[in-house]
Amino acid sequence: MSYLSSSLKTVQLTLRMFRGGYVTPGKLANIFRCACHAVEGKVNSTGYPPVYTIDPSASCNLGCFVCPAGNARPDPRLKMPMDAFVRLTDEVAPKALAFFLYVIGEPFMNKRLPDMIAYAHRKRIYTIVSTNGHFLPTVAHAERLVSSGLDDLIVSISGLNQETYARYHRRGDVERVKRNIRNLVAAKRKCKSARPWITVRYIQFDYNRHEREPARRYFRDLGVNAFDWRHGRERYAVESMPDRLPDVVAQYEERYLGARHATQGRGKRCFWPWFISVVNCDGSVAVCCQYPWIERESDPNCMGNAFTEKGFNGVWEGHRMQRFRRAAHSGKGLPHFCRECIRGLSYGDET
Numbered sequence: 001m002s003y004l005s006s007s008l009k010t011v012q013l014t015l016r017m018f019r020g021g022y023v024t025p026g027k028l029a030n031i032f033r034c035a036c037h038a039v040e041g042k043v044n045s046t047g048y049p050p051v052y053t054i055d056p057s058a059s060c061n062l063g064c065f066v067c068p069a070g071n072a073r074p075d076p077r078l079k080m081p082m083d084a085f086v087r088l089t090d091e092v093a094p095k096a097l098a099f100f101l102y103v104i105g106e107p108f109m110n111k112r113l114p115d116m117i118a119y120a121h122r123k124r125i126y127t128i129v130s131t132n133g134h135f136l137p138t139v140a141h142a143e144r145l146v147s148s149g150l151d152d153l154i155v156s157i158s159g160l161n162q163e164t165y166a167r168y169h170r171r172g173d174v175e176r177v178k179r180n181i182r183n184l185v186a187a188k189r190k191c192k193s194a195r196p197w198i199t200v201r202y203i204q205f206d207y208n209r210h211e212r213e214p215a216r217r218y219f220r221d222l223g224v225n226a227f228d229w230r231h232g233r234e235r236y237a238v239e240s241m242p243d244r245l246p247d248v249v250a251q252y253e254e255r256y257l258g259a260r261h262a263t264q265g266r267g268k269r270c271f272w273p274w275f276i277s278v279v280n281c282d283g284s285v286a287v288c289c290q291y292p293w294i295e296r297e298s299d300p301n302c303m304g305n306a307f308t309e310k311g312f313n314g315v316w317e318g319h320r321m322q323r324f325r326r327a328a329h330s331g332k333g334l335p336h337f338c339r340e341c342i343r344g345l346s347y348g349d350e351t
Contacts, residue, residue, distance in 0.1 A: 038274035041329030055103035108135035121149030142187035202229035283307030300335035
């Protein structure tokens, strides 16, 4: 996707937030405060993140070959309890603008997801869910999702026929996904609702490039709101993908990315530690959705736990978060996942 296309989508998302009444003077003031503190490099920021990436479930029904739910979590059965989600939402709602309700797993694996969306909606928080599209088997299920107040739904696909689709979305059924999207479009019409905004996202590799435009036409005719595409992470796209990835990843980074590490990130600064926070399904708080995995409290990406007595604000104001902001501002003492940031290295989502 081009920079212009990405910017246009950001503008469209912002307009939907304004039209939905999610943007208030208090939230705008908080965003301005975050921006000022990010530019200053203030470590004890009094602004709170306007955007949260929250993981309802760390498990997934599919086996996509880059999926962290199958490769990076020791217990993929974890799901965020509803009462914990309510406490978190109550705490952050005054300043929160948007909840991205997906991180590692398939959000609909948590059966309370529609209830979570509905609660956030009542608190005037914009909600976005990304899914593999296997969990709306009937119009009744789709109507429940529409009535929850979900604002945006992203459905990822990687082919228009089963043979192509299953190369990436292993154990998936593309016909089921098509049927479920059709159910959701029908439910929106029945409920006379403009929400959720449905985006079909095509994950493109060399082997499925030829099906992208037919897929665009198919889903446009089906009645979705938008169709976009992203490059799959080509570092994983080899003909004989082994069950375990670390060796392949290490070889790729050594052969193709080693020369970039020293130059490509220079002059760039990350503002996420002032604007965005990641809350995993067990309450552990990470600083980046590109590296959300926390196995133990001593992990450099672990800022604390939002479900403890100190709550999320205690983590956001805590010494670990302050230390991380200091490193992000100075560029010194950053953990390995920042020094080798996949966004800074331009592989993954960019063309």
